[in-house]
Amino acid sequence: MKAIRIIPVLALAGALAAAAAGSDFYVSPRGDDGFSGSRASPNWRKTDGPFATVERALRAAVVAPRPVRIHLREGVYQQSGPLVITPQLSGLTLAAYRSEKPVISGGRVISGWDHARLNGREVWMAEVPEIKAGRWLFHQLWLDGQPLTRARHPDKGYFSIAEMPDKTEKWTDGQMRFGFAAKDLPAWNWTNGAEAVVMTRWVESRLPVTGFDLSERLISFGKRSVFQLSPGDLYYLEGALEAMDQPGEWALDSRAGKIYYAPRPGERLERFRPTAPAISNLLRFEGDLEGGAFVEDVSMKGLTFSHSEWYFPGGFHAGKDRPEVWPPANPEVGGFAQAAIGVPGAVSGQGVRNLRFENCRFTCLGNYAVEFSRGSSSNLFKNCEFSHLGAGGIRLGSTSLPRTDNELSRGNVITNCTIFDGGRLFHSAIGVWIGQSSENVLANNLIHDFYYTGVSIGWTWGYGPAAATNNLVAFNHVHHIGRRSDGDGPILSDMGGIYTLSMQPGTRILNNLWHDIAGFRYGGWGIYFDEGSSSILAESNVVYRTTHGGFHQHYGATNMVRNNIFAFARDHQVQRSRAEAHPSFTFINNIVYFNAGVLLGGNWSGDAHTIDYNLYFDSRSNAIPAEMKFAGASLGDWRARHHDEHSRVDDPLFLNPTEGDFRLQPRSPALTNSLFKPINLRQVGPQH
Numbered sequence: 001m002k003a004i005r006i007i008p009v010l011a012l013a014g015a016l017a018a019a020a021a022g023s024d025f026y027v028s029p030r031g032d033d034g035f036s037g038s039r040a041s042p043n044w045r046k047t048d049g050p051f052a053t054v055e056r057a058l059r060a061a062v063v064a065p066r067p068v069r070i071h072l073r074e075g076v077y078q079q080s081g082p083l084v085i086t087p088q089l090s091g092l093t094l095a096a097y098r099s100e101k102p103v104i105s106g107g108r109v110i111s112g113w114d115h116a117r118l119n120g121r122e123v124w125m126a127e128v129p130e131i132k133a134g135r136w137l138f139h140q141l142w143l144d145g146q147p148l149t150r151a152r153h154p155d156k157g158y159f160s161i162a163e164m165p166d167k168t169e170k171w172t173d174g175q176m177r178f179g180f181a182a183k184d185l186p187a188w189n190w191t192n193g194a195e196a197v198v199m200t201r202w203v204e205s206r207l208p209v210t211g212f213d214l215s216e217r218l219i220s221f222g223k224r225s226v227f228q229l230s231p232g233d234l235y236y237l238e239g240a241l242e243a244m245d246q247p248g249e250w251a252l253d254s255r256a257g258k259i260y261y262a263p264r265p266g267e268r269l270e271r272f273r274p275t276a277p278a279i280s281n282l283l284r285f286e287g288d289l290e291g292g293a294f295v296e297d298v299s300m301k302g303l304t305f306s307h308s309e310w311y312f313p314g315g316f317h318a319g320k321d322r323p324e325v326w327p328p329a330n331p332e333v334g335g336f337a338q339a340a341i342g343v344p345g346a347v348s349g350q351g352v353r354n355l356r357f358e359n360c361r362f363t364c365l366g367n368y369a370v371e372f373s374r375g376s377s378s379n380l381f382k383n384c385e386f387s388h389l390g391a392g393g394i395r396l397g398s399t400s401l402p403r404t405d406n407e408l409s410r411g412n413v414i415t416n417c418t419i420f421d422g423g424r425l426f427h428s429a430i431g432v433w434i435g436q437s438s439e440n441v442l443a444n445n446l447i448h449d450f451y452y453t454g455v456s457i458g459w460t461w462g463y464g465p466a467a468a469t470n471n472l473v474a475f476n477h478v479h480h481i482g483r484r485s486d487g488d489g490p491i492l493s494d495m496g497g498i499y500t501l502s503m504q505p506g507t508r509i510l511n512n513l514w515h516d517i518a519g520f521r522y523g524g525w526g527i528y529f530d531e532g533s534s535s536i537l538a539e540s541n542v543v544y545r546t547t548h549g550g551f552h553q554h555y556g557a558t559n560m561v562r563n564n565i566f567a568f569a570r571d572h573q574v575q576r577s578r579a580e581a582h583p584s585f586t587f588i589n590n591i592v593y594f595n596a597g598v599l600l601g602g603n604w605s606g607d608a609h610t611i612d613y614n615l616y617f618d619s620r621s622n623a624i625p626a627e628m629k630f631a632g633a634s635l636g637d638w639r640a641r642h643h644d645e646h647s648r649v650d651d652p653l654f655l656n657p658t659e660g661d662f663r664l665q666p667r668s669p670a671l672t673n674s675l676f677k678p679i680n681l682r683q684v685g686p687q688h
Helices: 002-021 054-063 129-134 635-640 669-674
Strands: 023-027 068-072 075-078 083-085 093-096 102-105 107-109 114-118 121-127 177-179 195-200 203-213 218-221 234-238 249-253 258-261 275-277 283-286 299-301 304-309 345-350 356-358 361-366 368-372 380-382 385-389 394-396 413-415 418-420 432-434 441-443 446-450 455-457 472-474 477-481 495-500 508-510 513-517 524-529 537-539 542-546 549-553 559-562 565-567 572-576 585-588 591-594 598-602 610-612 615-618 654-656 661-664
Touching: 023 054, 054 068, 054 083, 107 304, 195 218, 275 304, 304 345, 345 361, 361 368, 368 385, 477 495, 495 513, 513 524, 524 542, 549 565, 572 591
Parallel strands: 023 068, 068 093, 075 102, 083 283, 093 299, 102 304, 283 345, 299 356, 304 361, 345 368, 356 380, 361 385, 368 394, 380 413, 385 418, 394 432, 413 441, 418 446, 432 455, 441 472, 446 477, 455 495, 472 508, 477 513, 495 524, 508 537, 513 542, 524 549, 537 559, 542 565, 549 572, 559 585, 565 591, 572 598, 585 610, 591 615
Antiparallel strands: 107 275, 114 121, 121 258, 177 218, 195 203, 195 234, 203 218, 249 258, 542 549, 654 661
């Protein structure tokens, strides 16, 4: 009888242990979807082992005891479509096996290369039937984790539009042709797959070439530019076979179904196996917002996501969701009116909660890396790398205000991540974009080498309803925005190390390092409060080497700019663009140090701003107070308006400001009378 009693107890204990242990599945390029997936390697009989595809493992995970862990062995998992994770897979862990490095790829390796001649040069060529007649066209190509260059003219730098033959009524209306300088464009066959990339204001337009008239010096396109173009706007052309004149360049001949490559010294034909993107979405999380079913508690660890690209589909109708300026008369346009906002993420989701991406890489992607939109809350990105991006890094929230609690996006965290080399296709893309989303934390990240803005928060123009509140941006290092570290740029205008718009009570920008930020025509600012930015605190930031100013407020209300260092702006150090009746901002306890331009630029009429207890130094004049100008006025006249009544004009005695060392010497006047609290930058950037 005792045995009869014990057996059920043991069985129950075993069942409970199994349930607690959950389920483990393994995936390997050496596996087979006919296996059980319960082994990390095939057995010696090759009768069981890991699955071969992630899709098969996900199907098994749906019905397996929880929690479920899927382990990916090293190798490339080529996807023909996105992996889809639904609420049924909540609680899933998808991770690299031990320290191996699996890659989830949306690309295809191009093989079958042979020697050929093109434009009188020795090149390599591969026939790809899907390219013919436009069935598979792509704009990026990668080799060994690095981008290759699509044939480009000029090879470096940019041309300028010479003239605009067509006038438009509004600056928001685009155009379909422009005039070029005679020396810029040779008589090549520009209409065989080439496109012009044209920059104006803060956007790029990608325009397929449909006509070329050398005698009239006019080039025309199959799409309209996003905004009105102007003489002097920058452009280049890419994709023409004749432009493939430098080692490392490639081009498609879509009519013949061929791809060409100009080899670099040391490359070998038999080892040349580049990867081209075949899909735009690698991984999608599909929560059901209307039904209240979220994808929750999913972990991604040690994975690499690569080789995606999004491009304008046929009949593309997109621009900016601002009805007062969009759409133009013809909505067939070659871009987006801000932030490349319509470019989706290679990893995307809505209705996702408590997801964790740790130690993952998002690299060699032709779109935004990640896009978490409506109903995305409490998700974490930690110790991840985002690099070589066609658009930007991470997008959180949506462009529209949430209608229900389920649609609200909030409380996401991005920390200890590196985000760099973005905007390769869509130059106006952003490192981290936070739309109508609140309570997010962006901390201890490194963001650099974007053509437009490093961090952007908000998506309401003016003082209307907005949801981007209580966001925290702290201890980030953001540099080489607008002008990249290799010297390329600036090509766009109206940008910032951080850019904000709309009312944002509770948003804080603390202890960040912003530097080397450059705009083309105007607007290379460090901290940029644009349209209606209100109730934001910017404190203890260091901003230096900007083209148009360390701080700029277009218009807004009750912002606080306190205890920051602004140094070495080219044109003006601090800018204010619009005077309003309400208090615009308080600018106190800051150090402004410069050797070029003017102290205050823009519109300083009216006195609805508080500016005091600051320390100013113009090293060109040795800081003679009588020579310092404040919006064109003397210090005395400026103080008569009750501004800077307690501020000083003196050398702050930085240790080595020209080398970016803004620590204060012990006898610095900034340290007297509690004028300034030293800023500690040792915790800025990723902490490992």
